[in-house]
Amino acid sequence: MIKVENLSKDYLLKKKAPGLSGALKGLVKRNYEEIHAVKDLSFSIGEGEIVGFIGPNGAGKSTTIKMMAGILTPTNGSVYINGEDITKHRKEVVRNIGVVFGQRSQLNWDLRLGESFELLKHIYQIQQKDYEATLDVMDEILGIKELVDKPVRQMSLGQRVKGDLVAAMLHSPKVLFLDEPTIGLDVSSKFALRTFIKEINKIKKTTVILTTHDLGDIEELCERLIIINHGVMMEDGNLSQIVDRIAPYKTLVVEYYDEAAPEHARCEMIEHEGNIAKYKFMKQETTAAEIIADLSKEKNIKDVSIEEAGIDDIIKIAYGS
Ligand SMILES: Nc1ncnc2c1ncn2[C@@H]1O[C@H](COP(=O)(O)OP(=O)(O)O)[C@@H](O)[C@H]1O
Ligand SMILES: [Mg+2]
Structure with missing residues (x-):
């Protein structure tokens, strides 16, 4: 279709030096700046x-x-x-x-x-x-x-x-x-x-x-x-x-009964505040169920939730911010 x-698409922008002399120079010699707004797109x-x-x-x-x-x-x-x-x-x-x-x-x-x-x-x-x-x-x-x-x-x-x-x-x-x-x-x-x-x-x-x-x-x-x-x-x-490709991970949020939170070998603790710790894991390497099972052997867990990588993450990562 x-x-x-x-x-x-290139845009030509007139560059103008500031002030009167700039305006006069502009009469004599046009100064252009090229903006490459779109570069070689195919789809x-x-x-x-x-x-x-x-x-x-x-x-x-x-x-x-x-x-x-x-x-x-x-x-x-x-x-x-x-x-x-x-x-x-x-x-x-x-x-x-x-x-x-x-x-x-x-x-x-x-x-x-x-x-x-x-x-x-x-x-x-x-x-x-x-x-x-x-x-x-x-x-x-x-x-x-x-x-x-x-x-x-x-x-x-x-x-x-x-x-x-x-x-x-x-x-x-x-x-x-x-x-x-x-x-x-x-x-x-x-x-x-x-x-x-x-x-x-x-x-x-x-x-x-x-x-x-x-x-x-x-x-x-x-x-x-x-x-x-x-x-x-x-x-x-x-x-x-x-x-899946840009953000092949999920984040497991675990709430404990006190402030001590165990580490886990196959994921990274990316946040720990008060009784709550956040673990980031790769979807291909392990599952939330596995991590919860391991962690609960070390400490009693009060609550858990899972944060999926969303489109907002994709946009951030894709834009390099
Ligand atoms: N008419 C124009 N003349 C000169 N530069 C332009 C013009 N329109 C857009 N641009 C420039 O081209 C680039 C792309 O703009 P644009 O296509 O409007 O982006 P977007 O819609 O993704 O925000 C920007 O750097 C913008 O400043
Ligand atoms: Mg626009």
């Missing part, structure tokens, strides 16, 4: 996948999404959507694409939401019956019909994002790019958005590429992650496999 080959995404596109601020996520959506021209490399090169057949290819930027609405602030939808219907030349069918589905998932008479400028952020999602789906795109759609949303809007993604993926087989800083979004939606940093591919794979 999506094929990205050796994709790169493919199949129909119906939901992929989390993850990385810290400035990693190059939005730049990559803009290139995949045909908004920005790559410095190098190609993007194919459904086999078609986006830079060569842009007009046709964007009909298969929907994009939502959480931080920037594509809706017209001066119109009512429904009027914005009508406008898009004309731009994309959507048949009335298809238009109505899509709105019906969107109404079931997002309750959008009660918002159509509302002027966009009077909408809350949550309502506005719902409006943007529907606007992006009106022409029934095969691929939907969502760049930080949940940013700043309240809990119920976030819930609605996650339901929306799951439903369109199920009903319409829409392929979804999602950037987010919300670990809940990733855990709930994405089987696959692509992690980038400094414009470079760090990880591409199944979420649980990445977790």
Whole structure:
């Protein structure tokens, strides 16, 4: 469905020396700084996948999404959507694409939401019956019909994002790019958005590429992650496999009846405070049950719990922090 080959983007930034002399010099000789925002990214995404596109601020996520959506021209490399090169057949290819930027609405602030939808219907030349069918589905998932008479400028952020999602789906795109759609949303809007993604993926087989800083979004939606940093591919794979590979350990938390805590040969005591000790062990080497059995031979144990390495650990480790 999506094929990205050796994709790169350099930005040219005008460097300006400070002060008046700097401004004058700038007239004479332009000084440019090159920013290599995306470096040689290659990956493919199949129909119906939901992929989390993850990385810290400035990693190059939005730049990559803009290139995949045909908004920005790559410095190098190609993007194919459904086999078609986006830079060569842009007009046709964007009909298969929907994009939502959480931080920037594509809706017209001066119109009512429904009027914005009508406008898009004309731009994309959507048949009335298809238009109505899509709105019906969107109404079931997002309750959008009660918002159509509302002027966009009077909408809350949550309502506005719902409006943007529907606007992006009106022409029934095969691929939907969502760049930080949940940013700043309240809990119920976030819930609605996650339901929306799951439903369109199920009903319409829409392929979804999602950037987010919300670990809940990733855990709930994405089987696959692509992690980038400094414009470079760090990880591409199944979420649980990445977790197993980058963080092949668990932490056993043991509460004793007093402050003395025994060591264990096959794991490392990483924390000991008061009556509680934390033991980190490799999943392949031993099990929590084994460690508990050994420790309880030496001391009476009051309580235990196990901390799995989570996605937040993965993100930290993948980013090298
Ligand atoms: N229009 C632009 N002009 C110059 N530099 C840019 C522009 N847009 C983004 N950048 C730079 O490119 C890098 C990647 O940015 P971006 O793709 O927005 O990252 P992310 O979405 O992962 O936070 C950053 O260093 C950013 O400052
Ligand atoms: Mg971004």
